[in-house]
Amino acid sequence: MISTKGRYALRVMLDLAQNNDGNYVPLKDIAERQEISKKYLEIIVKEMVAGGLIVGASGKGGGYKLLRKPEEYTVGEILELMEGTLSPVACLADKDFDCSRRKECLTLPMWKEFDEIVHNYFYNKKLTDLL
Amino acid sequence: MISTKGRYALRVMLDLAQNNDGNYVPLKDIAERQEISKKYLEIIVKEMVAGGLIVGASGKGGGYKLLRKPEEYTVGEILELMEGTLSPVACLADKDFDCSRRKECLTLPMWKEFDEIVHNYFYNKKLTDLL
DNA sequence: CTCTTTCCTACTATGTCAATAGGTTTTACT
């Protein structure tokens, strides 16, 4: 299940792509258009700035804008940043996950295959594919 | 993320498939082989019985066994029973989910497409494919 | 110097996850 964080982040990115005229877009406007609590979006957008997806500017005339061209973002990188991982199981999400049953695990190959399908799907989906 | 409930259920099914000689398999044995708390497995197998995946028998010589041939189970039905849904978002998981933005939602088509990929992957994967 | 906007810390309610605890009932075997 993708959480609201991931879903809202995606909608913020789409909103920014649709209002990508070079100016900063105030969060207030995004929150109103998307009907999402501005306060909650603050938390989300902060992570998006930290993650290098967008840039913020304080003060009057400030707001947020994309750092790259809309077609240069993939849905995968947005979701993965917000969700932490797209992997279906902990043993694939964590590089350091230590499972004593790893060698004999009958289900691991399936999770690996599925993980790749998910990864491929979202990383081949550009932000602009949704517009 | 697939929870332990789904993952453990799958491992119980595989264990039952590997010990499918017509006799009931005690949960104690499964718990030991799989290195999972028997107490926790009780909760899980109870749901599996209720969901029609397996059948239980009380008393000495009792335990659990498969209701169908191993090749007649799909991973999808097992996971969906335990997880409640395999859908990535609530608006697809719930038939009655009421979203006012449904018509204009830019992300819904993607979630739908992804949902189908996930569904197809797990429902085309037979339990015996993992053995 | 004021208004707008981001930025920051903290708090909270609710729910889910992953169990544990302690029994009762059912059944086969002796």
Add this chain to the structure above:
DNA sequence: AGTAAAACCTATTGACATAGTAGGAAAGAG
């Protein structure tokens, strides 16, 4: 009848994540 093994049942718990809310501090344009 008695006993051991097994499922079955109800309740509880600790930890964590989710989805926010609250209140203000700092930045920056006009």
